[in-house]
Amino acid sequence: MLFFDELQMSPFITSVLAEPTAVQLLAVLLLWSLAFGLATVVRTFLPHIDQPKLALLKQVQSFFSHSLTLLIWFVLLVFLIYGLESEGRSSHLVSLTQSLIGALIVVRYALGYLKAQVYAKALIYTVVPLILLNAFDVLTPAINALEAYALNVGNIHFSIYDLCRVLYFGAILFWLGKESNRLGKKTIRSRTGLDSSTKEVIAKLFEVLLYVVMFLVLLNVLGISLTTLTVLGGAIGVGIGFGLQSIASNFVSGLIILLERSLSIGDYIELADARGGTIRDVNLRSITLETFDGKDIVVPNDVFFSTTFTNWTHKNLKQRYDIDFAVAFSTDLDRLFPLVKATLCAHKSVLSGADYSFEEQPDIEISGFGDNGINLHIEFWMNAIDDGENRVGADLLYEIWKLMNQNGFSFPFPQREVRMLSDK
Numbered sequence: 001m002l003f004f005d006e007l008q009m010s011p012f013i014t015s016v017l018a019e020p021t022a023v024q025l026l027a028v029l030l031l032w033s034l035a036f037g038l039a040t041v042v043r044t045f046l047p048h049i050d051q052p053k054l055a056l057l058k059q060v061q062s063f064f065s066h067s068l069t070l071l072i073w074f075v076l077l078v079f080l081i082y083g084l085e086s087e088g089r090s091s092h093l094v095s096l097t098q099s100l101i102g103a104l105i106v107v108r109y110a111l112g113y114l115k116a117q118v119y120a121k122a123l124i125y126t127v128v129p130l131i132l133l134n135a136f137d138v139l140t141p142a143i144n145a146l147e148a149y150a151l152n153v154g155n156i157h158f159s160i161y162d163l164c165r166v167l168y169f170g171a172i173l174f175w176l177g178k179e180s181n182r183l184g185k186k187t188i189r190s191r192t193g194l195d196s197s198t199k200e201v202i203a204k205l206f207e208v209l210l211y212v213v214m215f216l217v218l219l220n221v222l223g224i225s226l227t228t229l230t231v232l233g234g235a236i237g238v239g240i241g242f243g244l245q246s247i248a249s250n251f252v253s254g255l256i257i258l259l260e261r262s263l264s265i266g267d268y269i270e271l272a273d274a275r276g277g278t279i280r281d282v283n284l285r286s287i288t289l290e291t292f293d294g295k296d297i298v299v300p301n302d303v304f305f306s307t308t309f310t311n312w313t314h315k316n317l318k319q320r321y322d323i324d325f326a327v328a329f330s331t332d333l334d335r336l337f338p339l340v341k342a343t344l345c346a347h348k349s350v351l352s353g354a355d356y357s358f359e360e361q362p363d364i365e366i367s368g369f370g371d372n373g374i375n376l377h378i379e380f381w382m383n384a385i386d387d388g389e390n391r392v393g394a395d396l397l398y399e400i401w402k403l404m405n406q407n408g409f410s411f412p413f414p415q416r417e418v419r420m421l422s423d424k
Helices: 002-008 011-018 020-043 052-066 070-086 092-113 117-135 138-147 160-189 195-222 226-242 245-260 332-345 392-406
Strands: 150-153 155-158 268-270 274-281 286-290 296-301 319-325 363-369 374-382
Touching: 002 155, 011 286, 020 070, 020 092, 052 070, 052 092, 070 092, 092 117, 117 138, 138 155, 155 160, 160 195, 195 245, 245 274, 245 286, 245 296, 274 296, 319 392, 332 363, 332 374, 332 392, 374 392
Parallel strands: none
Antiparallel strands: 150 155, 268 274, 274 286, 286 296, 319 374, 363 374
């Protein structure tokens, strides 16, 4: 009953019934005509944005252009309300119109310019009701009614209104933080004057700073004094000392990795246990390696400081690979070697030609003599990892097999000489 008692005391209902509204209605309509004319003139001076890099600015310009009449009308009503209240006259109808215009602007933005329907619906179902409640002077009585249902434990006062406020502003801050983080990272990573490691450093620092700011704002909304963070900081320090060593180690290791640029997105890493993959994500806790068979290996950052690893492509994509095979002892190597070298040079991924040094040219040599044939060793260079979409080694083995068959060369097979000793 307390809530309905508050509603009965709303000055809006009594003032609308008691005050003449014809003058206010006429003023509102005249201001709409003025806003429409001003919007028509202003639109002719708005620039036209077509550059893909300015997509966000283009979205803002489009919303401003389509809602210009409502925005100008809203601003003009603010001045009208100020003028009426300064002369001691009623402005409830004008205030109601202004609130409805504000709600319409919010709905237009949510439905026309928010791609995520969840956020659009959340914006409509939370902001618009607050605007309408305030327009009918019901918001303050509603808050008082919710404040009446409270729980007091010592110095702690917690009401239903506090719960609604925390959920409402927490959801808004979460959405703002998520969208700001996404747009900020996208802007940082699109910068052409920075290398990938520097971009990741700035993006991660921006993410940490953003979440710290959002956390402080949420504490302020909750009514928690920032001076209490000294106690919280001491508790966190004790936690790091006893149970959060691993988290702190990974966090510090992540910052060092990002700052010294020893690892970058796209590097191929081979760990000490022979597992390897391409770096797809670097964050402050771990690094994600994507293997060639589609699996993700999540490696804590401190692993890269406590164990050795191999970075195959950090500063140079050129890699040297080997192929070993054997031929029969009767093989004419003077005829085989030029054919094999030509086969290697013919592959599009193998580095060869006058643009490369003698050491980088494809080569074949004798590595030893086996029990059944001559062991040959092939060396070649390529600008990629020999796996995944660049499986050059398998292609070359197939080409060598065809070459051997087409030119009469033979692979060795196990041979044994058996001697029969007769009994005397």
